Amino acid sequence: MYRLVCVHCDAAYAPDQIIYTCERCGHLLAVCYDIDTLTIERDVWNRRPLSVWRYRELLPVRGEPVTLQEGGTPLYHLKRLGEEMGLAELYAKHEGMNPTGSFKDRGMTVGVSMALELGKTSVACASTGNTSASLAAYAAKGGIPAVVLLPAGKVAVGKVAQALMHGGRVISVRGNFDRALEMVHELCISHGLYLLNSVNPFRLEGQKTIGFEVIDQLHGVVPDRMVLPVGNAGNISAVHKGLQELIALGFIDRLPMMTGIQAAGSAPVVNAIEQNLPELIPEANPETVATAIRIGAPVNAEKALTAIRQTGGIAASVTDDEILMMQRDLARKEGIGVEPASAASVAGVRKLVESGIIDRDERIVCVVTGHLLKDPETVVKQCEPPIEIDADLQSLLSALHLHS
């Protein structure tokens, strides 16, 4: 059993009410389980495949889910990069290995399943790219239409391609993501489409399973720190919520220090933490090469600030150059291909270790959120082009600087 509860004033709403913000105070809602009434056995979870649906007792969906087999992503030990930074236990949870190449799939399997359970016949979102790619795919699987609003000219080509190919109705808005989100919210309220951005409390339930999987992949050990790139701030909030539920169940006894990394040109959460502000001041003109996190007014900021502060975590920013350098390092030293926003988490660790804020004996899990192929243009710009040669062995040997 669960209710929807306001994260600010605790007002409660029925689970089948289609509502995204509190009627009393306007803040976001969260799914709140009556943990004492749940029967969850860890052994039962452990016998199921590692996936979002391993944890179905702690998810709101009651019927058969709309699934593309999301979750169960690898947790890599970053031995080379860890050694360079002096960290023996540095890990990356590669969310780019989900069906559409980002962590959004964990949310959409739950969100689209709930849309159908609630009798909705169309879905919508605003997106910097990944949410739209994922929503279009899961709506296709669920057999309902999806409308997606993208900031014009600011979405990586792989993500636009996915949204189009999966049959999304793609609208390019001359404005930034924050404005597109306001517009789609209004559209959903006025015309009854189901909103599947991270203001949707059900979608974030799916995303919390990242934290569950990390604990299972570390054989029950809680990492000292979890580091996530922060855009709309839904993911860091969701992982924190999930881990709090594991504490309530008695499955773990402490929380990792929740650590959020933003791009320097788009860092309102970092500013709020650094200046100890009670709430965030939006950034009017966010800018970064990491277009996925080019967000100036993160809607989940209240929860993210709480997650960071309550766990003794931190927020830090990294420059575009630091992000791209880490994208190359992950690709070339670890064989892990991620998009720029994802590299921000590991770049943030490097910076925080160098500045002495992160201790070298910490066990650290970075969430790398999306796949390299999402943004091929940014990749190609950083690399030497292929060497074109005539089709003979001599040309090949000379291109490779080898003697004949």
Ligand SMILES: Cc1ncc(COP(=O)(O)O)c(C=O)c1O
């Ligand atoms: C690849 C990628 N990384 C990180 C983020 C940030 O996640 P959140 O908006 O939940 O903070 C997003 C989307 O916002 C994303 O697409």
Ligand SMILES: N[C@@H](CCOP(=O)(O)O)C(=O)O
């Ligand atoms: N990076 C996101 C931005 C939208 O965030 P959401 O979590 O509110 O959907 C995207 O991929 O669009």
